[in-house]
Every structure is written in structure tokens, then in C-alpha cells.
Amino acid sequence: MTLPIKSTALTLFSLTGFLAGTSLAVAAVSVGDTLGTTEDEIRAALTAEGYTVEEIETENGEIEAEVSLDGKEMEVVVDATSGLVLEMELDGQDEDDEKDDD
Structure with missing residues (x-):
């Protein structure tokens, strides 16, 4: 038994x-998550999730962070007013998309 x-x-x-x-x-x-509205808040939130923040800058009402995770580099775009993640793009993704369009 x-x-x-x-x-x-x-x-x-x-x-x-x-x-x-x-x-x-x-x-x-992921897109739609809230990370914060300052570079310091976003850096802290990304680091807490395991990302390595390479560079971060504010431009045109958005905060763009160049990060890496598990050997993959990507850009995270956050709305500076709401703190919401607007876009996550793997490095080279646009280049691949443009090649597919040709």
C-alpha cells in the first residue's frame, strides 16, 4: 500500500x-509589463528579472534599454509616462524582417 x-x-x-x-x-x-518611469527604476526591474543592462537612454518620451539575457541581446522600449513595456526586439530582428521583405 x-x-x-x-x-x-x-x-x-x-x-x-x-x-x-x-x-x-x-x-x-514581456510587452505590457510595468517596469517604472525612470531609467533607475527600469534598470532595477530588468536586473531583478535576470537581465544585464548594457545601455539605457531616454528619447522621444520612451526609455530604451539595451539588455541581454541567456546570451541573447535585445532592446526593451518603455513608455516614460506610464512605465509600460511597449516593445521588445531581439537584436537583428529588424534586419531579418527586412531581408524577408526583399
């Missing part, structure tokens, strides 16, 4: 570990 309980407990433990590991990978910032 203890075998099914152990088996069930092991399955639940394994599934919980898998889901916890998956949620860590999915915990990245």
Missing part, C-alpha cells in the same frame, strides 16, 4: 520541480 503513495508523492514532487523550473524560464519581462 505504501508503494502507490510513494509513487504519487514522487510524481507530484517531480511535477512541482518541473513547473517551478519552467516558471523561472517564463519569468522574463
